[in-house]
Amino acid sequence: MAIFSVYVVNKAGGLIYQLDSYAPRAEAEKTFSYPLDLLLKLHDERVLVAFGQRDGIRVGHAVLAINGMDVNGRYTADGKEVLEYLGNPANYPVSIRFGRPRLTSNEKLMLASMFHSLFAIGSQLSPEQGSSGIEMLETDTFKLHCYQTLTGIKFVVLADPRQAGIDSLLRKIYEIYSDFALKNPFYSLEMPIRACRGKATVGWCSGTWTLFTQPSWTLGPSWCGCFVGGRRQLCWLHKSLQPPRRLCSNCSAWQWC
Amino acid sequence: MTVHNLYLFDRNGVCLHYSEWHRKKQAGIPKEEEYKLMYGMLFSIRSFVSKMSPLDMKDGFLAFQTSRYKLHYYETPTGIKVVMNTDLGVGSIRDVLHHIYSALYVELVVKNPLCPLGQTVQSELFRSRLDSYVRSLPFFSARAG
Numbered sequence: 001m002a003i004f005s006v007y008v009v010n011k012a013g014g015l016i017y018q019l020d021s022y023a024p025r026a027e028a029e030k031t032f033s034y035p036l037d038l039l040l041k042l043h044d045e046r047v048l049v050a051f052g053q054r055d056g057i058r059v060g061h062a063v064l065a066i067n068g069m070d071v072n073g074r075y076t077a078d079g080k081e082v083l084e085y086l087g088n089p090a091n092y093p094v095s096i097r098f099g100r101p102r103l104t105s106n107e108k109l110m111l112a113s114m115f116h117s118l119f120a121i122g123s124q125l126s127p128e129q130g131s132s133g134i135e136m137l138e139t140d141t142f143k144l145h146c147y148q149t150l151t152g153i154k155f156v157v158l159a160d161p162r163q164a165g166i167d168s169l170l171r172k173i174y175e176i177y178s179d180f181a182l183k184n185p186f187y188s189l190e191m192p193i194r195a196c197r198g199k200a201t202v203g204w205c206s207g208t209w210t211l212f213t214q215p216s217w218t219l220g221p222s223w224c225g226c227f228v229g230g231r232r233q234l235c236w237l238h239k240s241l242q243p244p245r246r247l248c249s250n251c252s253a254w255q256w257c
Numbered sequence: 258m259t260v261h262n263l264y265l266f267d268r269n270g271v272c273l274h275y276s277e278w279h280r281k282k283q284a285g286i287p288k289e290e291e292y293k294l295m296y297g298m299l300f301s302i303r304s305f306v307s308k309m310s311p312l313d314m315k316d317g318f319l320a321f322q323t324s325r326y327k328l329h330y331y332e333t334p335t336g337i338k339v340v341m342n343t344d345l346g347v348g349s350i351r352d353v354l355h356h357i358y359s360a361l362y363v364e365l366v367v368k369n370p371l372c373p374l375g376q377t378v379q380s381e382l383f384r385s386r387l388d389s390y391v392r393s394l395p396f397f398s399a400r401a402g
Contacts, residue, residue, distance in 0.1 A: 004311045022311050058313055100313065107308065114305050121298045122323055125291070127261035127280040127342050131325035139306050140316040158309060 004142055004158040006173065007108070010190045011152030013116030015109045017181075017193040027064060027099035028056035034092040040083060045073045046101055047082045062101035067094060115156065119146065149174060258396040261326060261342040263387075265362065267375055268336025270296040273366075274378045276388065278397070299330065299338060319351070333358055347396045361387050 008017035032038075039051035040063065047063040063071050063082055070077045076085065085091055103111070119133030137144040138161065145157045147170035155173050159166055181193045262277035272292035284291045299318075306318045320329045322345055329347075331339045331354035339354040339362075365383040366372045372380050391397055 005309075026313070060307075060313075100311075103308065111305060111308060114301060118298060118302055118305065121294060122321065122328075125284055125295055125298065126323060126326055127277070127282060128325040128344075129282045131323045133323060134321045135323055137302070137306070137321040138319045139310065139314060140319060141310045141312045141314050144309070158311070 002160045002163065007112055007156040008177065008193065009112045009116055009154040009156065012190065013113040014190065015112035016191065018108050026056065027097055029095060029097040030055055030057065031093050031095045034089045036086055040086065042074060042083065047074055049098065057098045061098040063096055064099045065097040119154065145170060147174065258346045259344050259398045260391055260394065263391065264292065264295055264340040266296050266338040269375065271375060272377065278391065295340065299340065329354060331355060331358065337362065343396065353394060357387065361390065
């Protein structure tokens with residue numbers, strides 16, 4: 001039971017936010033002697049196993065490390081080409097780590113826009129009137145849930161097939177997006193969301209909408225926009241009141257949490 | 258519960274068979290174009306899913322649903338693809354799609370020397386058996402006619 005990834009796709013199909021939350025995938029390390037009994041090939045700038053599935057190494061797995069040194073694409077960390085290195089008998093015995101290829105950020109962008117098109121085709125091929133696009137896509141290893149807002153932003157969650165309650169999670173992510181991305185005056189629409197803790201948000205203080213540098217419910221101070229004395233004042237969270245509210249140290253206005 | 262339509266593709270993307278039962282909306286493009294669009298979508302979903310998966314996959318893509326219909330997908334190791342669109346109330350129908358492949362397609366088309374492979378299936382027997390099999394399914398609604 002788990003959530004694997006979250007993607008936020010804007011209305012043009014661009015990826016504006018992405019989060020991965022799974023542990024490194026199953027990897028297999030093995031020591032080989034000269035002729036390598038696996039067939040490797042170059043595909044999409046990666047060295048993949050083409051033939052010779054064995055000992056947890058499967059066709060489609062990529063070479064992740066050679067003798068403990070990481071491999072980036074077709075080159076090792078010290079700049080040697082992987083296929084050339086493995087073709088030289090002098091380098092054996094060699095220990096190679098294989099695993100599922102990790103997605104690069106370019107691939108994530110590509111997959112997000114690919115899903116954007118699949119979503120549209122899914123609705124065009126509908127045998128029923130008034131169908132939306134793909135809302136849930138099921139495979140044997142994960143389920144993809146998608147929620148499209150009225151403004152066209154798609155929130156995509158990859159979860160375990162047995163994981164329940166994803167619909168409410170998607171609504172919650174939309175809420176968080178609305179609160180902390182859209183209400184952030186420094187955020188420009190349709191652009192990637194730079195997620196950082198303590199980012200700015202807007203709250204009600206001193207009888208006007210003001211800018212806070214923290215979400216209203218987090219501990220610690222937030223800046224109130226009342227600008228008394230030429231600078232912004234701190235607002236502190238008061239948990240003693242029910243519900244907890246923020247108190248501006250200058251104007252004494254309460255902010256609702 | 259209803260069954261909307263069924264597509265059967267071979268490994269090259271040729272639509273071997275298409276039939277529909279309770280289809281309320283057409284795609285608005287010629288049938289040949291629709292088959293290509295459907296095959297192209299499935300092809301892309303397969304590659305999308307294999308890249309997105311956090312673990313190694315066995316069966317791969319199984320089904321997707323929108324707000325109005327659910328598409329069930331079954332692929333054999335030889336690349337024959339059986340695609341059935343139903344309404345949302347239908348659960349997993351892998352066994353049904355497998356039956357269409359193994360008991361109808363293999364028996365009546367592959368084993369029939371008069372049916373050339375890789376082309377639209379002309380066999381009337383296959384057509385009528387498939388129709389009666391789908392109509393006999395528990396989730397095939399009789400009321401919608």
